[in-house]
Every structure is written in structure tokens, then in C-alpha cells.
Amino acid sequence: MTKIFIDGKAGTTGLRIYQRLSKYSDVELITLSEAERKDTAARKRAMNQSDIVFLCLPDQAAREAVTLLDNPETIVLDTSTAHRTNPGWAYGFPELSDQHRESIINSKRISVPGCHASGFIALIYPLVESGILPKSAYLSFHSLTGYSGGGKMMIAEYEDPDRDKSLNSPRQYALGQNHKHLIEVKIISQLEHLPHFSPIVSGFYSGMQVTVPLFKEQLTSGKTVQDVVQVLKQKYQGPIVSYIDSLDVNGFIATNKLQGMDSMQISVAGNEDRILLLSVYDNLGKGASGAAIQCLNIILGKEETYGLEI
Known part of the structure; x- marks a missing residue:
């Protein structure tokens, strides 16, 4: 026992x-x-x-x-x-x-x-590891999260029937670019520079969506979005982290898609020139x-x- x-x-x-x-x-x-x-x-x-x-x-x-x-x-x-x-x-x-x-x-x-860090690292680590993305890349990402990630105090604020009306809209925070997950994502992803990070909390209990935008010029010379897809698809074949061809339904991605679940889904959107790396999971689950x-x-x-x- x-x-x-x-x-x-x-x-x-x-x-x-x-x-x-x-x-x-x-x-x-x-x-x-x-x-x-x-x-x-x-x-x-x-x-x-x-x-x-x-x-x-x-x-x-x-x-x-x-x-x-x-x-x-x-x-x-x-x-x-x-x-x-x-x-x-x-x-x-x-x-x-x-x-x-x-x-x-x-x-x-x-x-x-970390919750935000998990989604970024899942997307970037394999690309750096494989040489598709240079360690010297300057990156940015945003992460949309449910309010449960803020702990008991934030949960109480959002679930108060008389809550402030500002809580009815998404709220960006960590505006000074000093979020505590930044060092983690840099070191674990083997990057040389801290990325820009814009976390956003919104009025649903749990769920998380991380987006890393890339221009094709940021990839190692000769690499394409097809190489990105191939590496991520080979890396994540389940059962907990899986690559899927599309995360959206009718053009929309629901951040609470995996609410209550412990899995993570990875995908790539955008086009040949402007690439979107995407991860969706529950901030209380795989996060x-x-x-x-x-x-x-x-x-x-x-x-x-x-x-x-x-």
C-alpha cells in the first residue's frame, strides 16, 4: 500500500x-x-x-x-x-x-x-528539438484561461452573483511581462530569449487555450508549415497529448472544449506564411x-x- x-x-x-x-x-x-x-x-x-x-x-x-x-x-x-x-x-x-x-x-x-507553460512548451519544445525553430527565435504567445486558475479568491469573485461588471468580459493581466511562467517556458523550451506573453482570464470555470503565432521567416531556412505539422504529429500520438488536424468547429475554438478532462489536444492552423500553433486543455487537468x-x-x-x- x-x-x-x-x-x-x-x-x-x-x-x-x-x-x-x-x-x-x-x-x-x-x-x-x-x-x-x-x-x-x-x-x-x-x-x-x-x-x-x-x-x-x-x-x-x-x-x-x-x-x-x-x-x-x-x-x-x-x-x-x-x-x-x-x-x-x-x-x-x-x-x-x-x-x-x-x-x-x-x-x-x-x-x-505550470498551466500556461504546458501549452507553450508542448508546442515549442519539439520544434526547437528538431531544429525547425532556432533557439534564438523571438516568440510571443497568448493564453486564455478559466477563472479557476486564480484560486479560491478569484473563484469567489467570479461566482458572486453581485460580481463587478468588469468580470463579464475577458481580462488580460501580467501586463509588465513578468509572469512567473516566463522563465519556465524559456528554459524548458531551450530558448535563448524570453517570449512576450499575454495571459487572459475569462468568465468560465476551467479550460485553457494557448496560441503561438509564427511567421514562416521565423522557421529555420528551408523549413515549412508542413514540417511543423509532421513533427508535432509524430511527437503527440496520445493517449494524453494528441495531435489533431483541426480544433475548431465552424471556425471557432472553444477554450472549455476539454473542461474536466486531463488530456491535451495540439493542432496547427493559419497558412504557409502565417502559422498558428494551438493547444487546448483544462488548466486544472493537464495544466x-x-x-x-x-x-x-x-x-x-x-x-x-x-x-x-x-
Whole structure:
């Protein structure tokens, strides 16, 4: 019986992980009472009694939580930004390469990818890896997300029947180009420059759509949109991340298309000159808890889709 503790079970990501784990008959969940869940001594005891710990905490709290571990055998899956670019931690996106998958299997420390970052990296990493897109490329992307990604406070704001009318329209944020996912996307995608990033939150619960626009001149000389499609199609053949020929229905892409699911769909649109790289998924699924559970399944030697909604 594998003992698992979720530090931060009350949050949106922690709660979704807890729900997914309810399907596991071979897992014992270590839980704390409401009075104990913020008690450092109780948390430390639970963590060191566990085979696997999920950290579903703010960044600084996640860093502090790691220092509580004395048990050298405990595996940590961190859903925060805290350790995603730390070379001592595996990056939890196994579809990127065999090396990423092996790192998850062999590491005691795994960092779960960021929600916005997942969609960008899924699109750009294979193109840089294959040489279709140079590492020196100057890129931009925008990401449309449901409000659940903002946590309990934002959820309460959007679900308030008397909410401010500004919440009735999409809202762009991180206008200073300092979003915390930027370093992650640069380093993991092996880029030399930070991209421009425009995240947008809107009035639906969950779902995410990332778009990376490219001019053909940004591709390596001699490469075309057909090369882009071929590489992405070969890279993503399921069952969790899949390339599909078209994401739209009657010319529209619904950002909540995969709401409640743990999968991701990748596609390419546009034309020969102006290319659109597209990814659609749930910010709470492959963008958070679903990715964490997928990594757990790899660690436990289970089917990667076990306990997931695909």
C-alpha cells in the first residue's frame, strides 16, 4: 500500500488530486484534521510517514515544505512554480522526450509543469528539438484561461452573483511581462530569449487555450508549415497529448472544449506564411492535477491514464 500525503489538499489543485486518488485501491491517503493542516509539526510528521507527497502550495510555502523532509525515500511532486527550473528536479512532462520520462521514473523530486507553460512548451519544445525553430527565435504567445486558475479568491469573485461588471468580459493581466511562467517556458523550451506573453482570464470555470503565432521567416531556412505539422504529429500520438488536424468547429475554438478532462489536444492552423500553433486543455487537468496524477502513475508503474479523465 503506497502512502500518500497532499500538503495543500484544500486548494483547487489539491482537491482535484484528492478526488482522482479516490479511484486507487492500492493507495493509503494520509490526512490531517482542519486544526492540524497548517501545523508545521503535524505536516512534517505526515510528510515523513509518506512514500509520496504532493505539494499544492504557494511557491515559498512549497520551498519551506521541502525542508521538512528527513525521509530520503519520500518522493515529492510539487505543483507550484518553486522548483520547475531547478536542475535537481525532474520536469513532469513525459511526452516531451524519453529523457523527461526517465527522469520522472528515477527522481525523488518532480516538478509539475505550470498551466500556461504546458501549452507553450508542448508546442515549442519539439520544434526547437528538431531544429525547425532556432533557439534564438523571438516568440510571443497568448493564453486564455478559466477563472479557476486564480484560486479560491478569484473563484469567489467570479461566482458572486453581485460580481463587478468588469468580470463579464475577458481580462488580460501580467501586463509588465513578468509572469512567473516566463522563465519556465524559456528554459524548458531551450530558448535563448524570453517570449512576450499575454495571459487572459475569462468568465468560465476551467479550460485553457494557448496560441503561438509564427511567421514562416521565423522557421529555420528551408523549413515549412508542413514540417511543423509532421513533427508535432509524430511527437503527440496520445493517449494524453494528441495531435489533431483541426480544433475548431465552424471556425471557432472553444477554450472549455476539454473542461474536466486531463488530456491535451495540439493542432496547427493559419497558412504557409502565417502559422498558428494551438493547444487546448483544462488548466486544472493537464495544466495541473491531471499532470501530477500522470507523473504518479509513471512512478507507480501504472497505465499513465489510470484515474484520469481522457
